[in-house]
Amino acid sequence: MATADANPAPDGFPVPALRDRAEACAARLRAADRVLLCSHIDADGLTSAAVAASGLERAGIPFETLFSKQLDAEEVASIAATDYDTVLFTDFGSGQLDVIADHESAGEFTPVVADHHQPADASTEYHLNPLLEGIDGASELSGAGAAYVLARALEPVGSDDSATPDNRDLAALAVVGAVGDMQDSEGGLRGANEGIVADGVAAGVLAEETDLALYGRQTRPLPKLLEYASEARIPGISNDEAGAIEFLSGLDVEMKADGDWRRWVDLTGEERRAVVSALIRRAVASGVPAERVDSLVGTTYVLADEEPGTELRDVSEFSTLLNATARYERADVGLAVCLGDRDAALDRARALLRNHRRNLSEGLQWVTNEGVEREEHLQWFDAGTRIRETIVGIVAGMAVGADGVSRGRPIVAFAEKDDEEVKVSARGSGHLVREGLDLSAVMREASRAVGGDGGGHDVAAGATIPRGERAAFLDEADRLVGEQLG
Numbered sequence: 001m002a003t004a005d006a007n008p009a010p011d012g013f014p015v016p017a018l019r020d021r022a023e024a025c026a027a028r029l030r031a032a033d034r035v036l037l038c039s040h041i042d043a044d045g046l047t048s049a050a051v052a053a054s055g056l057e058r059a060g061i062p063f064e065t066l067f068s069k070q071l072d073a074e075e076v077a078s079i080a081a082t083d084y085d086t087v088l089f090t091d092f093g094s095g096q097l098d099v100i101a102d103h104e105s106a107g108e109f110t111p112v113v114a115d116h117h118q119p120a121d122a123s124t125e126y127h128l129n130p131l132l133e134g135i136d137g138a139s140e141l142s143g144a145g146a147a148y149v150l151a152r153a154l155e156p157v158g159s160d161d162s163a164t165p166d167n168r169d170l171a172a173l174a175v176v177g178a179v180g181d182m183q184d185s186e187g188g189l190r191g192a193n194e195g196i197v198a199d200g201v202a203a204g205v206l207a208e209e210t211d212l213a214l215y216g217r218q219t220r221p222l223p224k225l226l227e228y229a230s231e232a233r234i235p236g237i238s239n240d241e242a243g244a245i246e247f248l249s250g251l252d253v254e255m256k257a258d259g260d261w262r263r264w265v266d267l268t269g270e271e272r273r274a275v276v277s278a279l280i281r282r283a284v285a286s287g288v289p290a291e292r293v294d295s296l297v298g299t300t301y302v303l304a305d306e307e308p309g310t311e312l313r314d315v316s317e318f319s320t321l322l323n324a325t326a327r328y329e330r331a332d333v334g335l336a337v338c339l340g341d342r343d344a345a346l347d348r349a350r351a352l353l354r355n356h357r358r359n360l361s362e363g364l365q366w367v368t369n370e371g372v373e374r375e376e377h378l379q380w381f382d383a384g385t386r387i388r389e390t391i392v393g394i395v396a397g398m399a400v401g402a403d404g405v406s407r408g409r410p411i412v413a414f415a416e417k418d419d420e421e422v423k424v425s426a427r428g429s430g431h432l433v434r435e436g437l438d439l440s441a442v443m444r445e446a447s448r449a450v451g452g453d454g455g456g457h458d459v460a461a462g463a464t465i466p467r468g469e470r471a472a473f474l475d476e477a478d479r480l481v482g483e484q485l486g
């Protein structure tokens with residue numbers, strides 16, 4: 001496996017292929033009197049905004065920040081109606097470039113776009129997107145990664161000299177964004193992301209470790225860590241509270257301290273290795289396939305400046321904390337946490353996280369109870385008002401592999417948006433993408449066929465469609481998936 005040290009950026013820039021685009025965008029931003037910064041409401045969108053905001057602030061460029069759930073034509077029009085001449089879009093913008101370019105031609109504003117979604121069929125001068133340089137936007141660079149590349153280009157000239165502070169500390173947030181978009185799903189971050197990890201490690205804000213690859217190493221008590229790790233699917237441990245406790249109690253490791261269960265972070269290196277070996281032995285003995293046994297251990301990322309045992313220390317838990325704010329109309333809270341507020345904003349974010357966790361767990365329960373419907377090439381469920389449209393995609397992703405939900409075909413989820421519109425979220429897998437699946441194209445084309453709009457990535461995408469068009473949309477989506485995989 002390539003480590004950060006083995007893969008230094010040759011010219012000191014984290015993603016050399018994007019350097020020219022980043023410098024052009026940075027020059028345009030420096031020329032602006034002030035900038036409207038617009039970003040998306042999820043973990044990657046929030047970290048994108050925080051990285052871009054820090055870059056602008058440090059470069060002395062005045063700005064204001066605005067978050068949006070979906071950058072549709074109406075939203076772009078309301079941005080155009082503000083009196084900002086320069087608008088910086090992060091973690092969205094590429095997919096709506098046709099709409100944005102129309103406003104640009106009308107002289108309403110100059111767009112600067114730092115994004116990683118599939119671009120619409122239009123172009124603009126200041127466009128920083130990995131896909132334009134042959135870098136995969138779904139697995140190699142996130143919105144926060146694109147914003148980070150821009151922030152490096154915004155550094156004051158001459159900051160190559162080590163006495164001048166640079167923006168490499170922002171690599172920590174960029175990695176939170178990448179993991180929030182699940183770009184580490186093949187056991188660690190790959191491609192362009194590795195240049196960002198290398199920057200973060202060199203700046204001392206990030207540590208890369210080979211460790212147990214389960215969600216909740218910082219905050220979950222050990223039995224919960226194992227019980228909830230449904231991705232591991234170890235018989236008698238995953239989804240089995242008593243089984244997880246029995247397994248841990250049978251090991252020669254002190255599992256409690258002062259009567260309370262310890263967490264993964266509380267264990268010494270030696271204790272961790274003992275638990276991992278026992279877990280692997282148990283998985284192998286229970287017939288878990290080799291590939292899944294291997295995925296129990298992977299590259300993990302720790303934010304070196306955050307306190308151990310908190311949600312902020314682990315990039316994955318940090319990203320969930322951010323989703324818990326932004327997807328509930330409190331992006332301001334998540335942004336404040338990203339920018340360093342460890343008091344009121346962090347308390348508020350933790351309260352929102354409890355609510356988010358409950359919603360995810362209830363949503364997942366609902367889907368597995370109700371089951372999914374099957375078409376020829378895809379499976380789907382309609383949550384109506386039972387699951388918030390802003391988290392129905394997360395629930396759909398978590399449901400894959402649960403009882404009755406196949407890993408072999410894409411999942412499409414519907415939730416009510418308002419009286420007129422329905423939200424659609426679609427999730428695939430790396431395997432299906434390698435077979436030809438491109439959900440971004442499916443969501444865009446099937447939604448446009450029924451008067452909606454959509455886009456995203458090959459492996460995860462979404463759309464908005466008019467109410468009453470679900471059946472027609474599904475027919476078209478099923479047909480398109482069949483064509484791609486056929």
Ligand code: C5P
Pocket residue numbers: 040042044045091138180181182183185393394397427430459460461
């Ligand atoms: O808008 P954005 O790009 O930030 O969202 C990407 C979405 O795709 C996230 O919800 C992420 O969880 C999902 N995803 C996924 N599986 C992957 C990669 C991304 O479900 N392998």
Ligand code: C5P
Pocket residue numbers: 043180215228316319320323357360394397398
């Ligand atoms: O919320 P977010 O999209 O960041 O979650 C990423 C992944 O972390 C989920 O797909 C899920 O597997 C895991 N997760 C979890 N328990 C939570 C929240 C997230 O296991 N409470």
Ligand code: C5P
Pocket residue numbers: 070095117392393394424425426453454455456457460461462463464
């Ligand atoms: O909302 P959800 O998590 O399902 O979004 C999955 C991906 O699809 C995200 O990258 C999101 O930005 C994108 N998307 C889009 N257009 C939509 C809805 C979602 O590009 N109308």
Ligand code: ZN
Pocket residue numbers: 044045091116142143144181
């Ligand atoms: Zn993103």
